[in-house]
Amino acid sequence: MSEGNFSRKGKFVNRQQFAKISTSTSKNVSKSNPHWLLIGFGLSAIAVLSATVGAILALSLSNTPLRQARLTPAEEAVFNQEETVSFDNLQIPKLSRPVNILVMGIKVTTDDVPDQSTPDVGYHALVNSFEGLSDSMLLLRFDPEKDYVTVLSIPRDTKTLVEGRGITKINDANFHGGPALAAESVSNLLDDVQIDRYIRINVQGVEKFIDALGGVNLYVPQNMKYTDHSQHLYIDLKEGQQHLDGAKALQFLRFRYDAYGDIGRVQRQQVFMRALIEQALNPRTILRMPDILSVVRAHLDTNLTTNELIAIAGFTGQKNRSNINMVMLPGDFNTPEEGELSYWLPNHEKISEIMAQHFQIEPDYYTASHESDPTKLKIAVQSNKDNQETAQKVVDYLRETGYNRVFLSQQFANQPLLETKIVAQQGDNYSAAQIRADLGVGEVIVESTGVLTSDITIQVGQDWTIPEFNHHQDGKLKRI
Template identity: 50%
Template sequence: MVQLAIVSAVAGGLFGFFLTGKPFMQANLKPEETDFFNDNAIDGGQFLQLNRPVNILVMGMSVLPPDTQNAPEESKDLGYLPQINSFDGLSDVMLLIRFDPKTNQLNMLSIPRDTRTEIEGYGLRKINSANRLGGAYLSAKSVQNLLGNIDIHGYVRINVLGVGKLVDALGGVTVNVPKDLKYQDDSQHLYINLKAGEQHLDGDKALQLLRFRNDGRGDIGRIERQQLLMQALIQQALNPATLARSPIILGTIKENIDTNLTLDSLLTLVNFGVRTNRSDIKMLTLPGRVSNDREFDASYWLPDEEEIDEIITRYFN
């Protein structure tokens, strides 16, 4: 009852902030793309109560000026490539989240950005290219095909600039950084310098943790750090004090989010998350292996179809 009261209060605040049905939607989906997602499956039943399992695709977008034809003028001729607030380009993070009221579990499957899979209409490519080629719909369609025709009911895309603002709005997050992380890329003004150990990260340092991948482990090392940050964000975001401030927090990152979910749907999923025990949150990584130098011209994550079938059957069926 306490959790429901909290979420009901949040709902009132959010309705005051956002009066449209899909307040965070930045992209215009075609009718057939809207039908593919069928986000109406989330609504229904008692107030804010999820009455069937739902799969949501979450993507983190790291976009540079060459990735889009609509780069702002102020991002050009700087002598380096800055991050811009856009949803074009490659998806740096891909995460399929299952909210399952039948088991009271929340399962998250990280999909490496270099996963080699069929992109409808374009052949075998890295899965992160699907967003650049066809937006959120083609990304979701590619994930569906990769995972054995699984239903995907909605998507959320968040630009990396919004992640930094979100962490700052939450007051930072406490993370145990697994090792010293140091990297420099002058072409993007990307400077990473984190020491190992438990520490409270602000938005800039959280982005350093997310973007580091120069440890010889490629996508898999990066996914492990993404999952560390995700756990910290969940812990911070779903506590009652933070939820009470959520209308203000979401207002600060509204322009950095694109989703086809309605406000009712978002609140229903938040309510489910609030009620979920942390021990019932499972984080998984798409099974596979890194390709070797003799197999392809580029490096890929090669999915293991048999192990994928086992994970989907156990956690997403």
């Protein structure tokens, strides 16, 4: 397959056409704020830094990493030492090449730190430390050559090899070997992807950051209730549009006590990311900058330098919705026997496809597999419970168009769907864009918030209208 085109049943779409297709949105979307900050609650502190270069410069005028942990020379060598920034005529740093950053949200309690000096409070209190299990893990790619940002969510229960520990959950890596072992483990899992930098953020900092930001508005997709007296963890959120302060935001991010466990939590985290990004450029952010910078310094450990932060800020601040991709590590649940651990089992073939399309690591077989007929894609059509009739008509239309593996999802979307979305669940934005072209409506988004078993999920919104058809010579219905 050539770099410039991809095809389906004789129809070729070049890269310029693809860009037009993938960025097509409804009228309301086109009116939204075009500037987006960095994705991920794990990188939220840096997202705020991106709001103003001046604030970042105020943090430090040196090129010293904002690091709190010390790495040995061997651990330093795990990360690529190649220069990441250059300088423009005004001596402002800018990204000189693609950069991959491993982000970890760390949760540490008093029982994780035996020599912790905190008095016995009768429960497992949170500790501001980076030496625990990674409660969340993201690999971010900032690519100035292709002009996009990609966020790959890696479930904490992913089964993989951690050097010195054997086969275990990937969240063990930071606990046993810090950021270097975590980076090595992620690289081995992801086709030896190069990792340039790391960021560790303590979960306490997330709560304080959201408070400094003034909270976040989002639609809570279901009632969330859970109690763990041993951690003083009390989650009690109601379904519906909510304004979440730091404590409630942390409840939303930590909840994983439903049918999908940690995978459902990853999906909700992506919902949270979108909501947070939309609000991050609020003018109030600038007024709270001193508090936000304090949170960054107290709860952030990274080998990024100030110049690199400025370069990332400048690059990401110019991105719009279509230039930001979010995808979850492909895999499936295991069915553990009694007493065995529950894992997320990675799908290595689909991982290779994601790494090829979004991280420029292309195995020989990927091109051939990607040239296969997209009509063989597994497409889920999802709607609100009261819109199933329209959703069925979408299923019928796609089948008439030639898509053979389309099904009506019984997993209802439990939040309002004003606009139709074509969700590239497995990261395949090329095929999603082609489906969008065939439908003639909808916004292509790359994220893993659709139906888990699908390649593409079409979330039918209120903007969908029943198309008129003509019969072509092949006997199939064609949309006018």
